[in-house]
Amino acid sequence: MTVEGRRTTLADVAAEAGVSVALVSIVMRGAPGASAATRERVLEVARRLDYQPDSRARLLRSGQSRLLGVVFGVQHPFHDDLLTGLYDAAERIGYELTLSAVTPRRDERTAIAGLLQDRCAALVLLGPQITVAELGALAARLPVVAMMRNVRRRDIDVVRTDDARGLHLAVDHLVALGHRRIAHVDGGRWLASAERRQGYRDAMKRHGLEAYGKIVSGGFGEEDGARAARVLLDDPPTAVTVFNDLSATGLLDVLRRHGISVPGDLSVVGYDDSSFSRLAHIDLTTVAQDIETMATLAVARAVERIDGAPVVHREVVIPPRLVVRGTTGPSGA
Numbered sequence: 001m002t003v004e005g006r007r008t009t010l011a012d013v014a015a016e017a018g019v020s021v022a023l024v025s026i027v028m029r030g031a032p033g034a035s036a037a038t039r040e041r042v043l044e045v046a047r048r049l050d051y052q053p054d055s056r057a058r059l060l061r062s063g064q065s066r067l068l069g070v071v072f073g074v075q076h077p078f079h080d081d082l083l084t085g086l087y088d089a090a091e092r093i094g095y096e097l098t099l100s101a102v103t104p105r106r107d108e109r110t111a112i113a114g115l116l117q118d119r120c121a122a123l124v125l126l127g128p129q130i131t132v133a134e135l136g137a138l139a140a141r142l143p144v145v146a147m148m149r150n151v152r153r154r155d156i157d158v159v160r161t162d163d164a165r166g167l168h169l170a171v172d173h174l175v176a177l178g179h180r181r182i183a184h185v186d187g188g189r190w191l192a193s194a195e196r197r198q199g200y201r202d203a204m205k206r207h208g209l210e211a212y213g214k215i216v217s218g219g220f221g222e223e224d225g226a227r228a229a230r231v232l233l234d235d236p237p238t239a240v241t242v243f244n245d246l247s248a249t250g251l252l253d254v255l256r257r258h259g260i261s262v263p264g265d266l267s268v269v270g271y272d273d274s275s276f277s278r279l280a281h282i283d284l285t286t287v288a289q290d291i292e293t294m295a296t297l298a299v300a301r302a303v304e305r306i307d308g309a310p311v312v313h314r315e316v317v318i319p320p321r322l323v324v325r326g327t328t329g330p331s332g333a
Contacts, residue, residue, distance in 0.1 A: 008051040017045040066095045068302055069115030072126045073102045075221065077246055078272040078289070079126050082147070085295030086124065093303060112138065122302035125149075129191060132156075143305030145298050148289075149191050150315075157305065158315040159298040163192055166287040166320040167199030168206075170241045170269040173285075173322055175207050178331035179239040179267060182209065185218040185228040185251065187243035196271065200241060218243050225250030233258060236266060238331045245270035245277045245286055252282070252327070263329035273323050283326035290318050 010028070014021045019038060026033045027042040028051075034042070045051075068090055072079040083099070090097050098118050100111040108130055115123060122143035128135065132151060138144050139155040147159050167184075174182050184200040187193030197215060204213045216231050218224045225247035232240065233254075242248040248270035252262060260266055270277060273288030297316050304311060 008049045010051075013042065013046050013049060013051050016049060017042045067098050067118060067120045068095055068122050068124055068299065069112075069118060069120030070097050070099050070124045070126065071102060071108060071111045071115065071128070072099065075104070076127070077274045077276055078244065081272075081275055082126060082291055082295060085291040086299060088292075089295045089299040093299065095299065095303065109134075116141070121306045124298050124302055127190070127192065143302055145302050145305075147294060147298055150195065154314060156314075157301045157311065159294050159301065160315075160317060161289045161294070161320050162317050163195040163320075164199030164202065166271060166289075167196050167241060168203045169320065169322040170271075170287055171200060171203035171207065173324065173328065174239040174241070174267060174269065175209070177239075177267065177328060179237075180209055180331070181212045181214075181237040181239070183214040183216060183232060183237040183240045185216045185225060185232075185240060185242045185247060187247075188217055188219040188224065190220055190243070193243055196243060212237075218247050220244055220247060222246055222250030222253070225252075226254045229254035233260075236260065238265075239267040239269070239328070241269045241271075243271060245272045245274040245284060248284055248286070248327075249276070249282060252284075262327050264332065267328040267331075269328060277325075285325045285328040286323050287320050288323045289320055293318055 010021050010024050014024045017024065019042060023034055023038065024042055027039050028046065070083065070086060072083060087097055098115065098120060100114045102108050102111050108128065112123065120142065122145065123138060124145045124147065127148040128146050132153060135144060135146065135151060135156050136153055145157045145159060148161065149158070150160060151158050171182060182204065184197065186197045201213065204210055214237060216228045218228045220243065225242060229251040242251055248268055252268060255262055255266060262268055268285070270284045270286035273286045276282060277284040277286050
């Protein structure tokens, strides 16, 4: 329980057990200096008062902050999936994560400022949108790892997927199914969009299909995919690749509402392999990013910088893979 509606502190446990705060601290840390009877009494009181040690405060007091600050977007389902991998990777090497969210009313700069106040040892930024100059200013203060963005600065570590390769896989898959009129719904202003868009163009050119190519402006959200679908309905292709899975679900909804059969009339490929894309009623063919590898490498790179270890490869580019599900099939055209 809490004490008078607030979080139980060491002082509360000490007062209830009739010992000093210092002695309670010794017991809670498992350090020598308390008798067996005292240790047992303190632990019993701590359990009864539901005392939860504040490991973050302890780390800060010791001057050994083992906190990795992570900035993520609440509107990005793939960020949720990636956070699970980051937590696992950090726990394996004795680090903790502290999170700061970007929301529709809280921008990325505000989210980062909150983590700097927490005295994090390093920052891991998921798909950062701030300028390269701003990233450089952050890197002058503490180690920074940018995930899912190509940043060309020596002092910024990068862990990302080969996005161009991902679109090559998507287009190759559709061409192998007999599709020629393949469109692409891009990510609009999102930075990863440029590389995925170029990957689509290069793949269409490699197959001699430039004349059939079509790029529709999109974005990262369902409403962006829905808007793009309405554009495509004017002259439907037989297949479409989409910037991400979330946008693809918006596109799928509009297509089905207009009686377009997927994949009978039109095949759809998303990007990310977000957890919801595996749901039976979505069953989306998609380009998967290797979450476990990305998370492990991002945490390892942050810790290497914290420890002052030499960094051999500043940027790590991880190959994607195609996951074929129910939204792609042979071309009927």
